[in-house]
Amino acid sequence: GAGVSQSPRYKVAKRGQDVALRCDPISGHVSLFWYQQALGQGPEFLTYFQNEAQLDKSGLPSDRFFAERPEGSVSTLKIQRTQQEDSAVYLCASSSKTSGNIDTQYFGPGTRLTVL
Amino acid sequence: EDQVTQSPEALRLQEGESSSLNCSYTVSGLRGLFWYRQDPGKGPEFLFTLYSAGEEKEKERLKATLTKKESFLHITAPKPEDSATYLCAVQAPGGSYIPTFGRGTSLIVHP
Numbered sequence: 001g002a003g004v005s006q007s008p009r010y011k012v013a014k015r016g017q018d019v020a021l022r023c024d025p026i027s028g029h030v031s032l033f034w035y036q037q038a039l040g041q042g043p044e045f046l047t048y049f050q051n052e053a054q055l056d057k058s059g060l061p062s063d064r065f066f067a068e069r070p071e072g073s074v075s076t077l078k079i080q081r082t083q084q085e086d087s088a089v090y091l092c093a094s095s096s097k098t099s100g101n102i103d104t105q106y107f108g109p110g111t112r113l114t115v116l
Numbered sequence: 117e118d119q120v121t122q123s124p125e126a127l128r129l130q131e132g133e134s135s136s137l138n139c140s141y142t143v144s145g146l147r148g149l150f151w152y153r154q155d156p157g158k159g160p161e162f163l164f165t166l167y168s169a170g171e172e173k174e175k176e177r178l179k180a181t182l183t184k185k186e187s188f189l190h191i192t193a194p195k196p197e198d199s200a201t202y203l204c205a206v207q208a209p210g211g212s213y214i215p216t217f218g219r220g221t222s223l224i225v226h227p
Contacts, residue, residue: 042217091159107159
């Protein structure tokens with residue numbers, strides 16, 4: 001009965017480095033979301049997958065951000081040439097329902113990224 | 117553009133002192149309104165989904181209510197373990213499946 005897991009939990013990067021954040025959703029969940037949460041703010045949408053298809057990436061802040069879910073389960077969020085403004089908690093959430101019918105999302109613990 | 121506003125930003129209560137948190141929204145038709153609890157260093161934990169005005173849901177000391185413009189999360193006789201940030205999110209209709217989150221209310225309950 002594992003929930004959503006994310007790794008690493010904490011990541012410190014020097015400005016300009018590339019990072020990769022991993023999300024393992026609940027088994028069988030077709031929908032997967034990535035969010036960015038700044039300190040004292042609510043989660044902000046980044047991108048959405050239905051199975052392996054990336055149906056919405058409108059929230060990605062720049063072309064340095066890239067996400068994939070090649071086999072419809074594990075997802076990776078990659079940030080190239082990290083900047084200080086990328087420092088935030090990155091949350092992953094999954095849902096058993098497809099777009100248009102999504103209600104409950106189950107969140108992982110997040111990855112706290114600090115860019116020095 | 118959909119907007120979700122939560123108030124107050126922070127709330128301090130004594131154990132046993134009941135209160136309410138507010139989530140007001142502006143959305144052209146509401147598909148669903150969600151309440152989540154978030155503890156420090158953790159991801160949001162789902163509490164309730166409300167779909168229509170007049171709907172109420174309860175869980176232990178928490179009760180969520182919904183009107184056409186806002187939702188309240190009532191906390192009855194809170195305990196220190198209820199201390200957390202409470203997030204509200206709304207989902208609009210028309211295939212827009214992406215919930216929009218408010219900034220949250222940080223609740224501290226003192227023993």
